[in-house]
Amino acid sequence: MELPFMQAETGLPEGWEVRHSNSKNLPYYFSASTKESRWEPPSGTDTEKLKVYMANHHSAPAGRPEVGHGEGMIRCSHLLVKHRDSRRPSSWREAEITRSKEEAIEILKGHEARIQSGAANLGDIAISESDCSSARKRGDLGMFGHGDMQKEFEDAAFALQPGQVSGIVETASGVHLIERLQ
Incomplete structure (x- = not known):
């Protein structure tokens, strides 16, 4: 299914559009002139506009169960904040991430406080704030x-029970909050 929209709405550079991969059930970026496709936004993208566009047009419905899960399998959502020492310090939100690990932890602490207070849930925050491409699916x-x-x-x-949210977890990818869904 093709979803071309004006660059003014998506924030993508001229000639680029958002399309939808039926095989992965995820949006991706496509240049009609060069026939290049990619999961990460091209350079020159207005990431603030793209965040708003993706949240409005490409967020998966909450609580959609996965089919065919095996024994010993779990399902989680997460919120990832990368920093300059992450193994790949770039994301769909930022081409080059320069924040320190300490700054990333402080950002995540703010998100954690909003979740704990009930002001927001992890999936809602992940849509626009997670540095993982799973943001498109509420971090799922x-x-x-x-x-x-x-x-x-x-x-x-x-270690989590379904419905629980972890504290801050550090990995080579960055810092995470994890919510166990099932």
Whole structure:
């Protein structure tokens, strides 16, 4: 399914549009002139406009259950804040992430406070603030088992009960809040 929209609305550079991958059920970025497609936004993207556009047009419905999950599998959402020492310090939100790890933790503490107070839930915040491409799906990572995620992430995720949100978890990718969905 093709979803071309004006650059003014998406914040993408001229010639780029948002399309939808049926195989992965995720939006991606496509340049009609060069036929290039990519999961990360192209350089020159107005990330603030893109965040608003993606939140309005590409957020998955909450609580949509996954089918076909096996024994020993869990489902989680997460909110990732990357920093300059993350293994890949760029995201769909920012081409180059320069914040320190301490600054990333402070940002995440603010999100954690909003979640704990009931002012917002993790999925709502993840849509616009997570540095992971899963933001498009409210941070939902789908079903996974032991050995599928980085050890620190896996240990924290499997320690949660459904409905619980972790404290801050540090991995090579950055700092996370994790919510166990099932």
